[in-house]
Amino acid sequence: MRIALFATCIVDAMYPRTAQATVSILERLGHEVVFPAGQACCGQMHVNSGYLKEAVPVVANHVDAFDTEEYDVAVAPSGSCVASVKHQHPMVARSCGDTALETRAAAVGARTYELSELLVDVLGVTDAGAQLGSYFPHRVTYHPSCHGMRLLRLGDRQSRLLRTVAGIDLVDLPEADQCCGFGGTFSIKNADVSSAMLEDKAANIRTTGAELCTGGDASCLMHIGGGLSRQGSNVTTLHLAEILASTMGAPASVTGDVHVSTGKATR
Amino acid sequence: MSAREDILGRIRSALRDAPVAPEIPREYRATSELDQDALVHLLSDRLVDYKARVSVVAAADVPARIAELLADVGSYVAPEGLDAAWVTESDARRRVDSAAAPLSVAELDGIGAVVTGSAAAVAETGTIILDGSPNQGRRAISLVPDHHICVVNAADIAGILPESLRRIDGTRPLTLISGPSATSDIELERVEGVHGPRILDVIIGR
Amino acid sequence: MSTFLGMPSLPVFGSGNLHAAESFPKAAHRELGNAQLRANLGHATHTIRDKRLQVVSELPDWEQLRDAGSAIKESVMARLPELLEQFEQNFTARGGVIHWARDASEANEIVAGLIRDTGETEVVKVKSMATQEIGLNEYLEEQGIAAFETDLAELIVQLDHDKPSHILVPAIHKNRTEIRDIFLREMPGADPELTDNPAVLAMAARAHLRRKFLTAKVAVSGANFALADSGTLAVVESEGNGRMCLTLPETLITVMGVEKLLPSWQDLEVFMQLLPRSSTGERMNPYTSLWTGVTEGDGPQNVHLVLLDNGRSAALADEMGRSALHCIRCSACMNVCPVYERTGGHAYGSTYPGPIGAILSPLLTGIESEENSSLPYASSLCGACYDACPVKINIPDILVHLRSVDVDSQRGKKKLPSQMDVGMSAASWALSSGKRLGLLERGLPLGRLAAGRDKKIKKLPGIAAGWTQSRDIPAPPAQSFRNWWAKERQGAEQHGGKTQDTTQNEETGA
Numbered sequence: 001m002r003i004a005l006f007a008t009c010i011v012d013a014m015y016p017r018t019a020q021a022t023v024s025i026l027e028r029l030g031h032e033v034v035f036p037a038g039q040a041c042c043g044q045m046h047v048n049s050g051y052l053k054e055a056v057p058v059v060a061n062h063v064d065a066f067d068t069e070e071y072d073v074a075v076a077p078s079g080s081c082v083a084s085v086k087h088q089h090p091m092v093a094r095s096c097g098d099t100a101l102e103t104r105a106a107a108v109g110a111r112t113y114e115l116s117e118l119l120v121d122v123l124g125v126t127d128a129g130a131q132l133g134s135y136f137p138h139r140v141t142y143h144p145s146c147h148g149m150r151l152l153r154l155g156d157r158q159s160r161l162l163r164t165v166a167g168i169d170l171v172d173l174p175e176a177d178q179c180c181g182f183g184g185t186f187s188i189k190n191a192d193v194s195s196a197m198l199e200d201k202a203a204n205i206r207t208t209g210a211e212l213c214t215g216g217d218a219s220c221l222m223h224i225g226g227g228l229s230r231q232g233s234n235v236t237t238l239h240l241a242e243i244l245a246s247t248m249g250a251p252a253s254v255t256g257d258v259h260v261s262t263g264k265a266t267r
Numbered sequence: 268m269s270a271r272e273d274i275l276g277r278i279r280s281a282l283r284d285a286p287v288a289p290e291i292p293r294e295y296r297a298t299s300e301l302d303q304d305a306l307v308h309l310l311s312d313r314l315v316d317y318k319a320r321v322s323v324v325a326a327a328d329v330p331a332r333i334a335e336l337l338a339d340v341g342s343y344v345a346p347e348g349l350d351a352a353w354v355t356e357s358d359a360r361r362r363v364d365s366a367a368a369p370l371s372v373a374e375l376d377g378i379g380a381v382v383t384g385s386a387a388a389v390a391e392t393g394t395i396i397l398d399g400s401p402n403q404g405r406r407a408i409s410l411v412p413d414h415h416i417c418v419v420n421a422a423d424i425a426g427i428l429p430e431s432l433r434r435i436d437g438t439r440p441l442t443l444i445s446g447p448s449a450t451s452d453i454e455l456e457r458v459e460g461v462h463g464p465r466i467l468d469v470i471i472g473r
Numbered sequence: 474m475s476t477f478l479g480m481p482s483l484p485v486f487g488s489g490n491l492h493a494a495e496s497f498p499k500a501a502h503r504e505l506g507n508a509q510l511r512a513n514l515g516h517a518t519h520t521i522r523d524k525r526l527q528v529v530s531e532l533p534d535w536e537q538l539r540d541a542g543s544a545i546k547e548s549v550m551a552r553l554p555e556l557l558e559q560f561e562q563n564f565t566a567r568g569g570v571i572h573w574a575r576d577a578s579e580a581n582e583i584v585a586g587l588i589r590d591t592g593e594t595e596v597v598k599v600k601s602m603a604t605q606e607i608g609l610n611e612y613l614e615e616q617g618i619a620a621f622e623t624d625l626a627e628l629i630v631q632l633d634h635d636k637p638s639h640i641l642v643p644a645i646h647k648n649r650t651e652i653r654d655i656f657l658r659e660m661p662g663a664d665p666e667l668t669d670n671p672a673v674l675a676m677a678a679r680a681h682l683r684r685k686f687l688t689a690k691v692a693v694s695g696a697n698f699a700l701a702d703s704g705t706l707a708v709v710e711s712e713g714n715g716r717m718c719l720t721l722p723e724t725l726i727t728v729m730g731v732e733k734l735l736p737s738w739q740d741l742e743v744f745m746q747l748l749p750r751s752s753t754g755e756r757m758n759p760y761t762s763l764w765t766g767v768t769e770g771d772g773p774q775n776v777h778l779v780l781l782d783n784g785r786s787a788a789l790a791d792e793m794g795r796s797a798l799h800c801i802r803c804s805a806c807m808n809v810c811p812v813y814e815r816t817g818g819h820a821y822g823s824t825y826p827g828p829i830g831a832i833l834s835p836l837l838t839g840i841e842s843e844e845n846s847s848l849p850y851a852s853s854l855c856g857a858c859y860d861a862c863p864v865k866i867n868i869p870d871i872l873v874h875l876r877s878v879d880v881d882s883q884r885g886k887k888k889l890p891s892q893m894d895v896g897m898s899a900a901s902w903a904l905s906s907g908k909r910l911g912l913l914e915r916g917l918p919l920g921r922l923a924a925g926r927d928k929k930i931k932k933l934p935g936i937a938a939g940w941t942q943s944r945d946i947p948a949p950p951a952q953s954f955r956n957w958w959a960k961e962r963q964g965a966e967q968h969g970g971k972t973q974d975t976t977q978n979e980e981t982g983a
Binding site for chain 2: 485513516524533534538540541544545547548550551553554557558573574575579623624625629642643644645649652672675676678682683687688700703704705712713714716717721731741742743746749755756757759760762763764765768771772780782786790792
């Protein structure tokens, strides 16, 4: 299968390893990964902040980049951005009266998947350790991000994958379904409430005794990780793609620089 | 322009996009499959959960059970249309409330208990419905006395709410009762017995 | 049947206790500082949330009930003029009297006039959001009429000269000890030995209100539902104070928003399953009263209903926002809201707090009214409210819609664009082209300079400072994924196909 990677702007600019890990996982499964060069951002920040007019060119750019026959399905390592592509893009196109864009946006949305969704539903991954060689000998807790949970209904796909990683010690996060308080510009406009939410999330993470917290959205992880870091905690955050990509031969390090194999591992 | 015309005009104007009223999907349960034993059991269970007191007796034993429950009561009120067999006509403690001679609120406040029948009951939610029929009387009599003894015929118990409501005339003055008066206003802790009758005795007669 | 004549009118917004006098972030900042409040709210919302989940999971057809409830309400909105006229006809035919009120002050005047006509100067009240919204108690007090709240929580709030902070549990922000102290201070004849046991406190309220109930001649209530095909009104309650008010007085005055209608008796079977489980987390509330006009010999013989617009027609005119009027005031959304849980209801300014308040208040008043434009931003868009809503109001989508209404209403009004405006325009330019973003990403190493030795950015300027008040930002990587890919993969492909198993390029390391 030819799979188009939608890296998302935050992963592209801030967490390239998450994108590299995604590529690595898909290639290990024998698929070809392409990167539509015109892609930039899903525009969710604009839409969710009320800047619909400013969102239009961002959405149009995404649709232009992904409305091609060059791939079979698209994937992004982010529940939130995929939810935006699926649910918001047609709405944004409608709001500016562009019905052609609306139709194309809906078609792009229909073949865009969140990473765990693609792995579980389309590519048939049931055992990450066996099928991907995933190995991650660390105590980990998992935060299911709101948009993956409630807009995409990912259910337990992400945690099921994590559970099958060899060597992992996955511990339940108390009040896992509670929002971390990120919410895009919410964390700036309502910084006090956001901080209060983050405080509780961080406290719950610390009670698990995990070395790190993983999840499927780099933005939430940046928020949670930024809070833990400010509090002087040693607990860090790591995207689940990087845990799945970690192998015995090329383990992801959780303390220093992370080295992830982007090559084909033994399957 | 009158306020009425003004408001209706504003609403019509607000609907100038002519939204279409959707079909109502009624795929929720309309009936339950429970037999009478199960219904009686479920209703009892739910009422007890609300801290009501429940007794299940043979229909013929309802009067005896009422008498037991009234043993310590100084006076009680009965609606004029209450089943004649249920309370003794000669009982000096009995006050009858009728359309011709309604008791005043002050009189009701001085009375210890009330005995009524009921129109319907819902097992799943532990709900008893009073509809003001002659064996239940007007609403005030089952409200002011502190102890409500309510008789439910097993045959009137339905499994779920739609079944019961479909048997009821909605234009009668209705009271749906699910347990005694209660509040959860302080720290969400449930406390039984505020303004309504603090004791609810339900006799299920079968 | 009256017909619609002339030009569509401009929306007429509501008045009363619907306006935030200060912005949400400012109010939230103050409320967050109250540790007792946060503890009380955290405890209460968690308790009720768990109860709700349990009783909802008992019903195999919960989702089907939600679907029906949502469609019924959508249908009510589409047919509102027709249903109001039908209701009016049925209610009137059975001896009730209907009054129409365009806004809060008109409703207040009608109610005060009706009370004056009875010659009474005291009324008992059943908890009602509509009368909170119009500020009826305050108005009546000015008119020399004393209104006694009879719901326990409303009584607590009234005795404390406070405002409700939750639509179902108005005193959710108070714990038992605080309530005991209020009773001792404000309740005439309260037992000085009063403990803070909730059962003891409830009994004190019973004793306090009993005389009022038994002697009141006039009661004022709200209504949970109104059935158009029969003219029936319904009040759902727990304590029996509702039954007292609805049964014993001679005159009953009900104030109800026009959106509360249901088409028919059959619809009640849906809402009486949805409401109690969503609000108190009970299978059924202890008492529900239904009345249809006047019944001879049973209950009040003078029955009035004030139908209130107060901005509802304006909310209805907003095609994206109108489903906010589907709300049945169950409060499930606030009980699951992480923002409400931490700030409480007062931070929202309006009678309607929490997620539903954040959309309903600005829809009723117009987004430009006072500080209500800050309300749609009082959400992280986590979506918990939408999942909990028994009538499936898509609150997150309406929040986003109202944010765009706010942004658009500001466009061109300001002499200078805000920092947010400038940032959003710049980001729109940068993020609408892969090429531009790739070029900008070549500046990422600059961000590494901004980070300290520990590779963390600890202070951002301007509006972004809010982020760094409690969070670090990691130093950006030396190279973006895009630029790495272009070099390592596409570059390699151009030079003869795929490369070997690439271990990650050092340059992308952070």
